[in-house]
Amino acid sequence: MEAENYSEELDVAVRVVHLACSLCQTVQEGLVSASSDHVKSKDDDSPVTVADWSVQAMVSWILSEHFGSQNVSIVAEEDVETLSNPNSAGLLDVVVTTVNKCLAEAPKFGLKKPAKTLGNSQVLNAISRCNSSGGPTGRHWVLDPVDGTLGFVRGDQYAVALALIEDGKVVIGVLGCPNYPMRKEWLNYHHEHYRAMTESLLPSPHSWDEGCVMYTRRGSGKAWMQPLIHGNETLEWPNFAKSIQVSSIDDPALATFCEPMERANTNHSFTSGLAHSVGLRKKPLRVYSMVKYAAIARGDAEIFMKFATAGYKEKIWDHAAGVLIVEEAGGVVTDAGGRPLDFSKGMYLEGLDRGIIACCGVPLHDKIVSAIFASWDSSNL
Ligand SMILES: Nc1ncnc2c1ncn2[C@@H]1O[C@H](COP(=O)(O)OS(=O)(=O)O)[C@@H](OP(=O)(O)O)[C@H]1O
Numbered sequence: 001m002e003a004e005n006y007s008e009e010l011d012v013a014v015r016v017v018h019l020a021c022s023l024c025q026t027v028q029e030g031l032v033s034a035s036s037d038h039v040k041s042k043d044d045d046s047p048v049t050v051a052d053w054s055v056q057a058m059v060s061w062i063l064s065e066h067f068g069s070q071n072v073s074i075v076a077e078e079d080v081e082t083l084s085n086p087n088s089a090g091l092l093d094v095v096v097t098t099v100n101k102c103l104a105e106a107p108k109f110g111l112k113k114p115a116k117t118l119g120n121s122q123v124l125n126a127i128s129r130c131n132s133s134g135g136p137t138g139r140h141w142v143l144d145p146v147d148g149t150l151g152f153v154r155g156d157q158y159a160v161a162l163a164l165i166e167d168g169k170v171v172i173g174v175l176g177c178p179n180y181p182m183r184k185e186w187l188n189y190h191h192e193h194y195r196a197m198t199e200s201l202l203p204s205p206h207s208w209d210e211g212c213v214m215y216t217r218r219g220s221g222k223a224w225m226q227p228l229i230h231g232n233e234t235l236e237w238p239n240f241a242k243s244i245q246v247s248s249i250d251d252p253a254l255a256t257f258c259e260p261m262e263r264a265n266t267n268h269s270f271t272s273g274l275a276h277s278v279g280l281r282k283k284p285l286r287v288y289s290m291v292k293y294a295a296i297a298r299g300d301a302e303i304f305m306k307f308a309t310a311g312y313k314e315k316i317w318d319h320a321a322g323v324l325i326v327e328e329a330g331g332v333v334t335d336a337g338g339r340p341l342d343f344s345k346g347m348y349l350e351g352l353d354r355g356i357i358a359c360c361g362v363p364l365h366d367k368i369v370s371a372i373f374a375s376w377d378s379s380n381l
């Protein structure tokens with residue numbers, strides 16, 4: 001039966017995402033106490049951190065050890081060029097140290113650690129092995145080592161996203177949300193008070209309470225959430241797993257919609273007009289990263305919309321894990337034309353019609369898609 005497949009893959013994926021969250025938390029704490037060595041610029045000027053490379057190296061190493069490197073194809077965000085440049089020697093040292101420190105903790109998470117610490121070339125190899133471009137056939141892991149890099153460097157929300165695609169379909173989705181606590185009250189609290197209180201101040205990661213890891217398997221009709229582990233705790237399955245479900249709200253007046261924080265990543269004025277025409281009354285909730293999918297999946301918000309500027313091609317690693325978790329938790333995710341997202345075309349969501357709409361259920365989703373149909377011509381997207 002389909003729902004029983006992939007248990008070993010899911011088990012390893014959840015554990016490795018827990019380990020990656022722990023790595024990210026340590027690095028984010030370091031960032032908050034400010035070391036500019038930890039931030040580099042990518043071509044597109046978005047911040048790239050030690051955590052990006054270290055998570056990618058670590059996840060690649062664990063998956064290859066577990067399943068055999070010849071069986072593991074990984075599509076991931078970071079390439080190895082910047083890091084293998086001799087000018088980046090200092091940064092590479094920090095990454096290698098971070099990876100080894102993290103892997104030393106692997107047994108706490110039920111994973112195997114290396115017999116000897118990894119050297120520079122092993123770490124670079126692990127990163128460069130993630131050079132698959134996916135496609136319509138075979139198995140491909142899809143990793144966003146730190147999704148929401150802006151949120152990460154600002155001490156705010158970010159996610160570690162790992163998915164498995166088989167023959168073009170997402171079959172496993174795991175989303176680590178280190179600053180997104182298990183408690184539902186967080187969203188209101190965050191929205192109303194937290195950002196205002198901390199506008200000029202980077203928060204200490206400890207003030208967020210513990211984060212969570214969400215996961216699912218295609219066809220299970222279920223999605224789960226586990227708390228992160230702390231200190232000397234060990235990850236004992238099922239680690240207090242709680243089943244999660246989308247919200248049952250279908251009245252737009254009661255619904256909350258979330259969208260990207262940054263104007264550069266979505267068209268806020270278009271979504272604001274759309275929200276008005278559909279009857280959404282609440283202020284949009286702007287959150288960095290795939291935590292937006294997490295919020296829909298567990299019923300903290302009802303709608304997620306993202307409309308990138310024309311010409312921007314959405315990458316599969318920014319959506320694969322989140323989409324499956326929302327769908328299995330009872331939600332609907334499509335492009336703006338109402339079609340499912342296509343993960344079979346390589347690293348991009350080729351053919352995506354305008355934007356992405358994730359909803360807790362069909363009635364709200366229909367309303368949004370109809371409103372887009374009605375208002376598109378008059379918009380200046
Ligand atoms: N121009 C443009 N338009 C749309 N999307 C873009 C664009 N540029 C980048 N990206 C990708 O979007 C990811 C961030 O999306 P978010 O929803 O997390 O946005 S936001 O941080 O809340 O503003 C972001 O993921 P990360 O790089 O992991 O942060 C990018 O992959």
Ligand SMILES: [Mg+2]
Nearest residue numbers: 144147148318
């Ligand atoms: Mg991303």
